[in-house]
Amino acid sequence: MGRKVIITCAVTGAIHTPTMSPHLPLTPAQIAEQAIEAAEAGAAILHLHARDPVDGRPSADPVLFMQFLPQIKAATNAVINITSGGSTKMTLEERLAPPLMAKPEMASLNMGSMNFSIHPAAKKIKNWVHEWEKPYVEGTEDTIFRNTFRDISRILQELGEGCGTKFEFECYDVGHLYNLASFVDAGLIKPPFLIQTIFGILGGIGPDPDNVAFMRQTANRLFGNDYQWSVLGAGRHQMPLATYGAIMGANVRVGLEDSLFLGRGELAKTNAEQVRKIRRILEELSLQIATPDEARALLGLKGAQAVAF
Template identity: 55%
Template sequence: MSISDKVIITCAVTGSIHTPSMSPHLPVTAEEIVESAVGAADAGAAILHLHARDPATGRPDQSPSAFAPILGALAERTDAVLNLTTGGAPTMSVAERIEPVVAFQPELASMNMGSMNFGLYPMLDRYNQFQHDWEADYLENSRANIFRNSLADIEHAMKACGAGGTRFEFECYDIGHLYTLAHFVARGLVSPPFFVQSVFGLLGGIGNHGEDINHMRRTADRLFGEDYQWSVLGAGRHQMRVAAAGLTLGGNIRVGLEDNLWAGKGRLCVSNREQVETARKLVESLGLSVASPEEARAILGLKGRAKNRFSKEKETV
């Protein structure tokens, strides 16, 4: 099977959407994040999308010092592509959110393509007991807060994060975000291949209906033609249904506990590995093949593991 027929599985290991009280399986400490990420990579995830958290409270932490032990350990234990978030959490400033990427110059970083409402507060209807004081307020405040990603913010983040050769996972939560990406492409701020991650089912963004998924694909095809790789993620219980729809349209897929805590009705997912294993079975059941990390690097035009500021590997001449 040629490299063009390979499917890239991304695993988003912990994120900033869910709070620790929602699942005992959500990795919080650096050690838990590393172990969960390694398990996902062993199961077939070519890309690990990474956030960090305060080990005592589980609160999202975007400081380089929080990422350092995670990146150092993963650089030694897996060859998966390490993808650092610049989304952080909606409560953080853009300057705070891009710090780890500027510091560590990874192969890949997320790049949010527009400001939006990012409603987490409906989760309060399902959870009313919390281990930590910050959790309920964090969810409730999403009712009034806006996840800021202005055009000026995006331009600054692209220039600051791309200076070290980092490429981007362009997170597009709605159709307008694709047009924003096209604007920056036309200005020459980013070059192909573009890795477009379409996000379905978060309150404030596009829904997860089949027509929404088709609309995203058609629009991206029209704007970017052969110059992009498309991936899909479905928020919550629709995760695998969205993945299946994306695969039938020729896309790559993202899974992980950042996006969904559940393995089925009333059953919590016990690990990121479990979700990747399910995703891999889905890929292979369709007669497709899972991309290795090196194949993902070739498909996405990444600079390689040796050219970052955390890997212990030495660049060869």
Template identity: 60%
Template sequence: MARKSVIITCAITGSLHTPSMSPYLPITPDEIVKESVAAAEAGASIIHLHARDPKDGRPSADPDIFMQFLPRIKQQTGAVLNITTGGGPGMALDERLAAAERASPEMTSLNMGSINNGLFAGARRIKDYRFDWEKPFLEGGKSSYFENSFQNIETIMKRLGQGHGVRFEFECYDLGHIYNLAYMLDQKLYEGPLFLQFILGILGGVGAEVDNLLLMVRTAQRLFGDSFEWSVLAAGRHQMPMCVHNALMGGNVRVGLEDSLNLGPGELAKSNADQVAKIRRLLSELSFDIATPDEARQRLALKGGHQVNF
């Protein structure tokens, strides 16, 4: 049987890395547009998007900022635009959902459980901060956690899935998150096809080891049969190796400056497109085809770009 083409997702900026970590991290709407278009041209069929305050780069959930880049990216690419529902540390649920409810995108992320997130570990590596908010933001990760209770998950599924026809990138940071998704399916809150994003290498979640990835894939297969797509993202230096491993197992891949600031050991990535081009080259050399946006839409049963509100 011919193997499927690989769906490449690119996560453009995120909410955890701070501007002092890399001069190449996109902050303003103009930078996010430029990076997203280039990533799509390099081969990404899904673009995962957060917003930032254009003045100082801190995470923002402001729908007005999202609307400064969403229509422009849509006009210039055919890529699927996937909006965060995780937002950033400390954001309330209504705040996290505001942009997605306004934009009614084809896809959003959905974290499948509450997690500790060791932002504080990154603070030690920064000698000079560009903005005053960065250091306390990072250090605050030692005493805080990202909340996504069962109630929150149910609310997101109802308000976005049932309310807007949104499909989800189910982000699973640990084995239990896969079982949380199975419970939600048992409650008839969502129907497949599923798109699972296994997240490895985050301090507070499962480690970036092939055995862990295999266990997560096999667990999902036991719970969901063959009616799901899965992808992997791995933090930092684990990004490219874990993506290649996952493709060899039949899965899809996610890269981008949200997940890793580097292109190789000790080498900052100068753009998201550089990472997309690298993983595409690696996969092409292993004889994998790369999925187009329309192929991704068909496999993930998305509603189409003509049914969004931007």
């Protein structure tokens, strides 16, 4: 007890659509405002996607990223983490364009291809704000997120070695931990590194406490003390699994990318509300919140002065 816990906040993502919550940040100004507020609330790392400001669809346009990245950097000391996953509809070249342009301290990296679906959510919505939303959500029933071993190697080489960026390794199932281990064994990934274990996405491992423990045990067996562990629970599992993980030694991730709610039936109005809630829980457990610079030290990051924005 008394250790430092890194809070990551995933501000908007590419999963939820505007109809699902009026509070989802869509424009560069909204993304910047909510990211800055989340950092002020205690998030050491900001995980960022971009949206088309006209209709809110996910975007990989580097121009849009540059409309909020400098503003966030100027207003906070938070570690800026840019997605390399984008959305299931994007090519690898599209997904890599923003982080290769920005050369951030961190980027996310999905550790394998997978079925990634939110199609059941479409049955709960009758009136959509934008025409693209319903086919986008329903279409995930027949969509595969692709990250082959060759794709991962390319990202590690071009973004990691080429830009000095380190990664939030997103592991949606136990096989992803073994994928990660193969790259560590090959010398393409060097410690310390952050493993983000993700629970509750349809297509990935389920949101059960036993699964959290199993992923932790597997990571310990594969990586020993070379990694920092973090837990992400999707949807209604966000706060319970983050709390359970923290008790077991994990860092945590919250944000409107992962859940639109603050509590049962209560939409979160901002990302900062979720950050403040998990911070209260952590502090009640006598855990300390890591500052951005403490997160940098734990993860061996290059520092904000070495980014390209």
